[in-house]
Amino acid sequence: MYAAKEAAYTMFVLLFYTQVLGLDGSITGAMIALSLFWDAISDPLVGTWSDRLRSRFGRRHPFMFASILPLGIAFYALFAPPASVVESTAGLAGWLLFWSLWVRTAVTTFAIPHLALAADLTDDYHQRSKILGGRMGVMFLFAVLLPAIGLLALFGENDGVDGRFVAANYPLYGALSCAVVWLAGSISSFGTLKAARPAASLPAAQFSPSSPLSLLRDLFRTMSNKRFRLLATYEIALMVAYGIVATMNMLVWTYTWGFDAQSVSIILSVPSLVAVALVLLSLNLLGRHFDKTQQLQLAMAGLVVNALWLYPAKLLGWLPSDGTVIFALNLLFMLFFMYCFMLRSVVTQSIVADISDEHELAHGIRQEGGFYAAINFINKLATVAGPVYTGIAMDVIGLPAGATPGEVDPVVLDRLIYALGVGVIPGFVIALFVVFKIRMREEEVTEVQAALRARQQGNADVAAAHGLGHNAPPSPAGDS
Template identity: 60%
Template sequence: MSRVGIRLLYGAGGAVGAVKEAAYTMFVLLFYTQVLGLSGTITGLIIATSLLWDGISDPLVGSLSDRLRSRFGRRHPFMALSILPLGVGFLGLFAPPQWAIDSSGLLAAWLLFWSLWIRTFVTTFGIPHLALSAEITSDYHERTQILGARMGFMFLCAVLLPALALAFIFPEYSGVDGRFERANYPLYGLLSCIVIWVMASISTFGTRHYIQPEVAQPGGSRTTFIELSRDLWRTLGNRNFRYLIAYDLAATSAYGVIASLNMLVWTFFWEFSALEISIILSVPTLLAVVLAMLTLGPLGRLLPKHRLVQFALTGLILNCLWLYPPQLAGWLPDDNQQLAFVLNFIFMLIFMYLFLVRIVNSTSMVADLTDEHELDHGVRQEAGFFSVINFVSKMATVVGPLYGGLALDVVGLEAGMRPGEVSMGTLHGLVYALGLGVIPPLVIALLIIARVTTSQAHVEAIQTQIKSRRSMEAAGTGD
């Protein structure tokens, strides 16, 4: 199969996490607070609780996947068994029954149950899928291309899915904003379910030729909690990996805040329609993904991965400083909605491109570190590394909904409010909350990633040593 073909088949699996992200960043907070009337603080706490479980389950699934011995390999059994229940979870999340809606306590329990369900099966699919990238190829640049394809699908699905939904499921009809109509959300849940089933199946069965039943695995005859804990602790011995963990904690905290508040800022502060938001979400992302796919290779040949991450973070910080201050200062005309739309379009294009460059290169760096780990310890723990970084990302993502839910209550954005009916103080408070939750963590992330060093020559030297050792071990076995 061509390299482009395997990139597409593998990359399709990125849609799984994207469907979940789209649901929780764009619609869950809006649906459960503004449509169903659940408290913003309670909703934020529930989502944060599910994220905590999500993060805790990542290292567990990672170690179990690394240790699995099966003729279907270490990754594919987890991926295949996750597909059906994961899709069902979205049907439940967006279709709470009337008896649950009539009680705040029952509604909160409903949201918690399905959030835990969805995040569990996203983990059992996503962690082995990430680890599979390091098994498909060991090439320094090809890993970035493979993970870039995954990230491209992830971004496209995370943006196009809600964009299409805003255009066709939640449009304004007869003067009624579809985003505030409860009857529209079960259809969005069904759409999410179908996308999950199709894309996860394509990735799982399309990559079956890369199954590796026999690889160097962590020691220990039994998979006990102690052994799993040792696996986790072993991954933390790498200095660069510890810096990557700290950097990702800060950068993902900023992203979580943006993801949680963007929909509300667009709806209430800018007063964009569902169709306008759909365009701002979809078109800049399409352009950014194409631009990233065209430039990741050339950029990777010019600069090492850690330098590209620094470049992206610097750009993200600067991008946060030019759009909202002029609007708050009154420098932009109040009645020029077209100008506001164009500026937000440009903002999203820059944001999406830089975020893709950041996340693809930092994820590719994790794949490179698995080689260094094998050289040091003699075992392959790809899922262990990816599960730790996912654990950190999800712990950081807790900040988003928790911060967002509290911010809604603090600034006074209450259930039942509609665009044009919110006080100026509340609107400004929403924007200030966005800025305070985003810029400081990005600055911290930039300072931390400056301490990480890696290079193509270093990775290739490690791989040469690993091949030499494997050859000597094989020769010894033959004797």
């Protein structure tokens, strides 16, 4: 679900609305950015609400089931604006904004509860990383395979015309996205239904009556954790930079390197598939030698180093002219980038699960949904920062709408690379600096979990002594 949204907004939405439909780049970016304001409300609302929901399907699954059908419809509509809408700048901008809001709402309703399930599955320090690694691997596979399949099957060259610039191809991609989210969402929701944590195993304060004020208090309480504030700061810097990379990739692959749709699909998919396997295979090895925060530092250092060789070499004229070599260098660049980015994604989410344990010990209530809502909202900055920055950059550097590869002035192509560097490198460097301030050792997590188990056992003993069954009173550290 989330992966399909990432694929749509980082790979196709900006290209479709600007270069194909002719909407101004700044307007396109602004419409996508406006939808983020709704995320600022819906993400924490869904997260904190799902923390406290009591139902026979658990806390998370009612939200997940409710989002599947609307999200599929929204994906199709996003890529199929009617002719009457396309003819009007205001109408096209409004269409993009409306369906972006719809997509974001449905993704939020599914993704945050689904992500929060990870903390319910295990409290083992290393096992959490493995579970989240599997989840992240599947997500990235969909995020790259969906657009890669689209590029191969729908956007290939036909009679000398690049399919990426043919408007009629995009509703088919919307239909493909619709089918994928309906299938994947249903499988995931039904497949994890048994993982719903029983209400009896949660603190009594978990299900105290909710109100807008209590939900707001829950939200602010999550930000009281210093480690989480640092983690959120690093995520903001990184995801803004990543959004720019992901959005501008399609432009630099198309115009700077001159790759066709088939070549782009290979660069997009093959390194990511290999990176997924390498991350999953290396988690055990890394876990034996480094704690999670050290793994995070290694991954971020790798991203910074990787940003400093391919494109600077291109500007300096150091790269060979052989197209095969250029293609291979881009594959290598993407492989290292995707490995480091995926590794840090897995570790970050695993640390959030550990922080939720620390939070429960301090406040007597589990708020995985609130923590993951904040991280999910920050991740969405990528799908907004990328199109906004890229849309403005396209106007500033003078990339003409509707231009095809080979028609763009070399000076503009150099500006495109500079725009990529200016947008990306500062965010990577800031994220690396903040990451070195985050520390959470395995021993600390183990101590927190032992204290939680002792508290739960103590509450169970008190409840049994008073004949209260599962209605044990909250612990002294409970929500008050």
